[in-house]
Amino acid sequence: MYVEFRNVETSTGLANRQPFSIVDANGNKLYIRDFSNFYSSSPSPSSDTLAKLWGWTTPTPGTVVNYIRGVIINANNEGVFGNQLPYALVPIYPNDISLGASAPVLSNPQKTPGVPTPADSVTVSVAVTSQTSITNVSVFFRVNGGSFTSKNLNLTTGNIYVTKLPPAPLNTLVEYFIKATNTAGLSKLLPADTLKSKLFYVVKNSDSLSIQEVQYCPNNGGFSGYQGAFVRGIEGIVTADTSDIRNFSYTGPGGTQTSPQRVIIQNGQGPNSGIWITGVPTDVLIRGQKVRVRGIVESYFGINRISVATPTDITILSSNNPLPAPQILTTADLANAKLGGDSTIKKWESVLVRLNSPVAITCINANRGTACISNEPLPDTAFRRNYGEILVRDFSGIEARITLQGGNHTFTNNWDGVITGKTLLTKNDSISFVQGILYYSFSNYKITPRRNFDFGNVTPIGIKNLGEIVNSYDLSQNYPNPFNPVTKIKYAIPVNAFVSVKIYDILGREVAVLVNQNMNAGSYLIDFNASELASGVYFYRLNAQGRDGSSFNMVKKMVLVK
Structure with a gap:
């Protein structure tokens, strides 16, 4: 069906296949798919001279869309749209899009000092660009959840x-966001969704x-209040070193496919107790060492870490320490559907966690x-990708995600086609x-097992x-x-x-x-291998x-006799 949308603005896309998207006032997003080559900055094939003459430039996020027309297709690309609408809009003709003025673009927010103290007035800055002149830039701030002041x-x-x-007293939570308006009457906020997140810091x-303190976040933005700041005195026990989570x-x-090696340190147990430390000087650290580090707090594609510059920024306090006990959680606690920054799961980022009840592989x-x-x-191909990740579910009935890549173990879902000497997992x-x-x-949040000891018995x-x-429910005697x-x-x-079918001692x-999953009506036969269980009833x-x-x-009842 050929449709038209109005009262929307442009937003970010997904690479060249979905170069941009449109979003309405409620945050509903629809990706734009380019088949005509009129709406791609890199037409394919490159010999498409008509598309080149058209000279399309992907609009800046926040540009008003007077109207956009096209055909709706189902194009979720096996889940890459996440929780957004699983459809794309395909404009057909050069006049299928009419763009209006663009809102200002805000970027690179900074604060000085990086870790404010009670004596500090905090300098806040932001870069603002706009196709038309800026009329006003304001910061709205509040302390300890009170009313906002501009x-x-x-x-x-x-x-x-x-x-x-x-200045603010010790341990005061200061939250703020920035708003810019141009002569076209269009405004933009930073962060864009102030209900989800705000910029913040806690006075120390x-x-x-x-x-x-570095990992604390009072909202669903997921960023540290000290991003970009130099911090010191960070202490913890190494729970994973570069031989556990390797450069992949x-x-x-x-x-x-790639993923970085990681050194993780943890301070005790509980929320926000773990953090990734990165940099060449961290490569020599060994699991079980207690260390003190200093460095720059940064965000790496949504995960907080501390970048360590020189060997003198690390002090090894002791070695061969017992690791903090794993945090016992359920697959519901680590639900695969939770979004980046969600405070109910973000607090476990870089923490040693454990699904302590049996889990079934659902995907x-x-x-x-x-x-x-x-x-x-099945191995990874261009048409059937395999990123080495599986979904599991425990008694909670909610799926969580495990990545099998990067860790130094022998468990696989055959992502690379190599199963010799490995434990091949199946649904x-x-x-x-x-x-x-x-x-x-x-x-996605995902558990990264380090070694074989991070897996229990596989049945x-x-x-x-x-x-x-x-015609009726039935459970037959095993044979x-x-x-x-x-x-x-x-x-x-x-x-x-x-349906759930479970074994009890x-x-x-x-x-x-x-x-432990939804199943269609029918009759099913399970091959149950009890090789990991002891003889008994x-x-x-x-x-x-x-x-x-x-x-x-x-x-x-059934009887296992070995």
Whole structure:
């Protein structure tokens, strides 16, 4: 269908295929896909002389769109749009877009000093550019959650606007945002969404801080209040060194994939207790060392870290220390659907975390966002990418993400086609526990296991749909029984349902999760491999919650004899 949108403005895109997007007043975003070559700054093929003559330039984010027309297509690219609308608009003709004036562009906000003390007036600056003249730039600030006060910024050198915020007492939380308006009557805020996040700092005695103070964020922006500041006195125990999370680079049929090596330090347990330290001087650190570092706080694609410049910026206080106990969390705590900066998960960034209950692999090849590329462990290709990431789910029923790349272990989803000497994971496999360092990249939080000891026992599970017509719920007796170590479990569900099949020992402890997902009506056969379990009596339970409101629960006994 050929449609038209009005009352929107331009926003950022996704590379050349979706060079820009449009967004409405409620923040709903729709990506623009260019098939005609009229709306790409790099036409493909490059020999398209008509497109070159048209001379399209991608509009600045915030440009008013008088109207835009085109055809709606489903173009979610296997989840890369994240939680945005899974569609794209394709303009067809050169006159399908009419652009109006552009709002100001605000960038490079700075504050001095980087870590304010009670004696400091804080200098705040921002760079502002606009196609028309700027009429006003103001900062709106508040202390400890009170009412906002505004103050004008003055133009100094070039396009830099500056003002000063008054001193504040020790431990005062100061939040602020900046607004610029031009002669076209258009305004822009920094941060763009002040309901989600604001710039901020907490007044301290000095620039000697703890990890928790650097990582603290009172909103969903995810940035440190001391970004760009030099800090010192940061102490913690190394929980991952460069032999645990290595510099990773792989080039295959699908292209090149990379991720940086990481040294992580942690100060005790709890929220905001871990942080990534980076720089050549950190390469020599060893897991278990207690260190004190100083450096520049920076954001690396949404994750906070401290950049260390010289060896003298690191003091090794002791070695062979026990690591902080992993933070016990559920897959719901680390939900894959949570957005970057979400304070409910951001607080666990760079912390050693553990999913302590058995988890089932629900997607063996996960893409950016919430999509599952493939349910089979197939190597990376140009048309079926595999980034070495899987989705798992525990008793909470919510999916979390694990990356298998970078860590120094032998577990794989076959992303590189190499399985010799490795443990090949498949969908529905059960892992008794998983732990690692929480990382953030490409719009998703993910656990990064370091070594094989970060994985519990893997119970391979094979599930086959028998294609039978089913009229009632049923759970059959496993066969053979007794068994060693493989047995088959058959169950039937007459309607689409959320199904769980779990194994318990004689004490009622859950030892394996065979199924924990939505399933279509039908009859299924599970190959259960109990090679990791001890001989004894076990129970298997089927619980099904039908979409029609029906429910079913049944338990049967089986005996493992080795």
